[in-house]
Amino acid sequence: MQPRNSPAAHHSVAPGDLEVLDMLCSMPSSFPHSGPSNYASASSASKPRPLSTLNALRRPPIDPMVLAASLSSGPHVTRHHFHHSFGSGDEHAKQSTQMPASQRASLQKRDEQQPRSRKLSAASGSYANCDLDEFDSQPTSSAASATATQAAHHVVEPVPEVTDEERAMYASRQAPRSVRLQREREKLQSLQPSAAPSSATVTVPASGDAAATTTTAGAATPVAEAKRDEVKSAADIRASDEPARPDLERQPGNLAGKPMPMPVTANANANAVAKALDERKAAVVASATPSLGSLPAPGIVSAAPSIPSTPLNRPNISSIVRPPPLAVRCHARTRIPTPHGEIFCHLYRNNYDAKEHLALVIDPAQNDDDSVVLGQDGRPLKERSRRYRKRALRSKTLDEVWGPQESEMERIVRGAYVGRLGPSFQVPSLPVHRGRDGPAGADDDDDDDDDEEPPLVRIHSECYTGETIGSQRCDCGEQLDEAIRLISEGSAPAKASAGDSPSSHGHAHGRARARAPLPPRGVIVYLRQEGRGIGLLDKLMAYNLQDMGHDTVSANILLGHLPDARKYDIASAILRDLGVDECRLLTNNPEKMEALEAEGVHVSERVGMVPRVWKYRKFVRDKAKKKEKARARAAAAAAASKAKAKAKLGDDRPVRPRKGADGVEASPLRAALHHRRSDLFSAGGGLGGVPMDASMISQAASASEDDDPVSLGLRHQGEDVLLDSQYASASPSPSSSDDEDEEEEYINSVLRKSGATMIGGSITKSVELERYLRTKVERMGHLLTLPDGQVHDEAPAAGPGPGPGPGQADGEAEDVAEAMGGEAELVSQPNSEDEAA
Ligand SMILES: Nc1nc2c(ncn2[C@@H]2O[C@H](COP(=O)(O)OP(=O)(O)OP(=O)(O)O)[C@@H](O)[C@H]2O)c(=O)[nH]1
Incomplete structure (x- = not known):
């Protein structure tokens, strides 16, 4: 028997199909998913982008495999199927409600012989009785x-036996569009003023699942007229099947379908309420501990002003025609202490998706300390x-x-407070006034803030695997930690022309040092766009495809x-809400810059x-170069002094180094590393462990270069760098340049912090x-320069195609891991990003 969903069960590939396939494959821009977004917005993503962004790279030609698979997969799901029930999860869909073809044919024959009323002739499962409730609840008398x-x-x-061919793939509860339109017309006609009762309450179901609208009709009032027009246009629009998303509506935090009180125009009421707030402020400051009784009822706290309705919400019919402008609202703000300092976490909702996006300020x-000093008022x-008002990110x-x-x-509970919130300090904030002039009564600052740097901004996309379980498949966890570290650090990178010249924070810091x-x-x-917008489920599946040899794009x-x-x-929109209309952006992704x-x-x-x-590889490589030079100098000096000594004593016996009890040459650095290693492991391996004894380090500094921590194999991520950096900072080389110092500072400062994410201050590295x-x-098209001799020479080729077998992959992985962690290869990997800058 033919498998139920097998391609052959539906049709075989005709020459015409192949022609279509050829045609589509020859059109790089015809990828079916690259059409307009599913919500019409002025979204940057749907705007044409200049070629400079290497946009072409992001829109690769169609993969013929995908097309072939989709062409042969049987009946296709179009947007008209969204209201149909198929698949699991719907009671009607568990079993086909469509009658088998043979049964339908026999019924049709019977209908022809003895015509019946529409409802009776609506055989079970046919479109005409798709609205089961109507069919069941209002049976005609016959x-x-x-x-x-x-x-x-x-x-x-x-019931005749059903063959596989006869069994319907999908069962629909939805009538054809023409039938639905006809019904809407009939309903509208029944609402004509002449037909309406003279003084009655009329309920007008808009369509489908739209809320019923109730109006009191004396005669045909203008309001009723308008409502009817609205309903009619809604019916027409709804007939085009705006996808119903009950699943979205049920999501936590979704605003859809939850009517909220209309916002009070801030401008109109701000002054009055701010005055009222001021008057009540003294009482709040005086009350050291807020009593529970002073807290508003939960319902009131959560009653945030509404934002315009959207296609998702669907209460507003006109929003289906033209979605309202995107609106975001910060619902809560709170202080979160982190290893990098304090962060104000803001939770945002919006009227475009059901996600709760965050802003970490x-x-x-x-x-x-100054923020809790109160004036006379x-x-x-x-x-x-x-200046403070202009700079504050609120x-x-x-x-x-x-x-x-x-x-x-x-206000205070949702985070609209100023200063440091505490048991005895609770001052609600005033509405924000943007612009140079600030609020009435603001003092002029003597600072000229024209040289003000725009804030440092990172647009980060959620990555569960990278941020919580420290996935080494991507650099997301590390990037989040690095972004928090860089912003918390506060030094300003040098100005560079916006856009294409790649810069690195390492260099930027160097130039910024000259400035205050x-x-x-x-x-x-922090955008909740897991897996570059495809969601966690599909990202996990993409990883499996990647393990089979695909890269992240083709997967x-x-x-x-x-x-x-x-x-x-x-x-x-979130940035604008925080008053950021200009920023320095932490990214390698040109698309983000264009979008902003x-x-x-x-x-x-x-x-x-x-x-x-x-960065780490560059650090190690530079260090090795430095040591190489020092070794050459020391060797020359030793040779010279030995020759001098020989000449003086007239003695040509070789000078042998002393050996330890095990017969191995005693090396101060080896001893120091031994101590350090036991420190690291006995003290729980913390990176911020007890530093090496200074005398040991100074001995180590003069030790043989063969005892480099990396070559000693102490390769737990970070520990080797820690040793190196301590070694370096304890014995500053008089010849080290500013840049070298800066590298060391970077490594030190990264590793002294435990980091904000699972990755923490450590390093992500893997073949993947x-x-x-x-x-x-x-x-x-990301703006990073790959290091020369990148591991692709050794690694399995990226991109679609047959991947390595498990054994092979393991072997190669070991090679590459060795190349990445090994001494020789490590020092041969330049940080070309830095060099390019
Ligand atoms: N679909 C998919 N998403 C991934 C994969 N690896 C990481 N991600 C997601 O990619 C997002 C991060 O995007 P990236 O492309 O790494 O970086 P970016 O944010 O575009 O660029 P930068 O600003 O330079 O960091 C996160 O949402 C991750 O969950 C993958 O293999 N497949």
């Missing part, structure tokens, strides 16, 4: 009597500084007044996705994200990571 008669005589129609000025003195939507009844405690360091100030927008395509399905319009620019957030500078493992980075550079 149908009812027919059923009664059948029951009385126990007449059971024999690093702006210690909002929380420092009872407000923090800082607030009077125009959410406008969070700080604005949400309603006239809003209490101070409501700026306090930390920046934002990480996505094989799963029916774009190589990168992300959008950045929500990120831009397109959304009105100017990127004044790109700050590159160099993988730590590449190298392949991933390479694909991002070569196929996705």
Whole structure:
């Protein structure tokens, strides 16, 4: 028997199919998923991009395998299927409600012989009775009597046997569009003013699952007219099958379908409410401990102002025609202490998707000692500084007044407070005033803030595997940690022309040192776009495809996705809400820069994200070079002094080094490393462990170069660097340049911190990571320069095609791991990103 879903069960490939396939394959831009986005927005992702972005790399030609698979997979699902029930999960879909072909044919024959009413002729499973509730609940009298008669005589129609070919693939509960339109027309006609009762309450179901609208119709009022028009247009629009997404509506945090009170226009009420808040402020400050009784009822706390309805919400019919502009609202802000310092975590909702995106704001000025000094008016003195008000990264939507009844405690609990919140310090914030002029009464600062650097910003996409379990398949965890570290560090990278010249933070720091360091100030927008927008499930499947030899791009395509399905319009809106209309962006991805620019957030500078493992290799290589030079100098000096001594004593006996008890030459560094290693392991292996004894280090500094920590095989990520950096910092070389010092500082500062993510301050490195980075550079146009002699020579080839067998992959993986961790290869890997800069 033919398998039910086998291609041959549906059709065989005709020559015409092959022609279509050829044609599609020859059109690189015809990839079926590259059409407009499923929600019409001014999204940057759907705008044409200049070639400079290497956009072409992101839109590879169609994979013929995908096309062939989809052409032969049988009946296709179109947008018209969205309201149909098929697959599991729906009661109607568990079993086909469509009648087998043979049975339908016999019924049709019977219909022809004895025509019946529409409802009766609607055989079970046919489109005409798709609205089962209607069919069941309103049986016509003849149908009812027919059923009664059948029951009385126990007449059971024999069900013919069903072959696989006859069995329907999909069971639909939805009528054809023409039938639905006809029904809507009939309903509308029944609502005509003449037909309407003179004074009655009429319920007008809009369509499908749209909410019923109730209106009191005396005569045909203009409101009723308008409502009817609205309903009619809705019916027409709904007939085109806007996909119903009950699953989305049920998601936690989704705003869809949850009507909220209309927002009070902040401008109109802000002053009045702010005044009221000011008046009540003294009472709040005076009360040391808030009593539970002063907390508003939970329902009231959560009653955030609504944002415009959307196609997802679907209460507003006009929104289906033209979605409202994207709106984001910060619902909560709280302080999170991290190893890199304090971060204000902001939770945002929006009217485009059901996700809760985050903004991690690093702006210690909002929380420092000065921030709790109050002026005579009872407000923090800082607030009077125009510079502070301009620089402070505060959410406008969070700080604005949400309603006239809003209490101070409501504001404070959601995070709309200023200064450092504590048991005795609770000052609600005032609505944000943007712009140079600031609020009335703001003091002029003597600082000229024209030289102000824009904040450092990272747009980070969620990566469960990288951020929580430390996946070494990608650099996401490391990048998140690095971004927090860089922003918290606060020194300003040098200005560079925005855009294409690759820069690295390493170099930027070097140039920035000449300028006064700026306090930390920046934002990480954490977008819930797991797996570059395809979701965790598909990302996990993509990893399996990658293990079979595909790269991250072709794996996505094989799963029916774009190589990168992300959008950045929500990120831009969040930045604008925080008052960021210009930023220095931490990224290698040109698409992010373009997207922000397109959304009105100017990127004044790109700050590159160099993988730590590449930085580390450069560090080790430079160190080896330095040692090589020192060794040559020392050898020359030793030879000279030996020759001198010989000449003096007239003695030509060789000078042998002393040996230890085991017969091995006693090396101070070896002894020092032995101690250090036991320190690391006995003290739990923490990177911030007890430093080496200074005397040991100074001995080590003069030891043989063969005792390099790396060559000694102490290769746990970071530990080798820790030893190296301690070694270096304990014995500063008078000849070291600023840049070298800076590298060491970098390594030190990274490793002294335990890091903010699972990756922490350590390094991500693996064969998969190298392949991933390479694909991002070569196929996705990321602005990173691959190191020379990249591991692809040794690693399994990236890209589609037969991958290595498990054994083979293991062997190669070992080689590459050796190449990445081994001494010789390590020092031969330059950090070309840094060099390019
Ligand atoms: N589909 C897919 N997504 C991945 C894979 N590896 C990581 N990701 C996701 O990719 C996202 C990070 O994007 P990247 O392309 O690594 O980097 P980027 O953010 O575009 O660029 P940078 O700003 O330079 O870091 C996260 O959402 C990860 O979950 C993969 O193999 N397949």
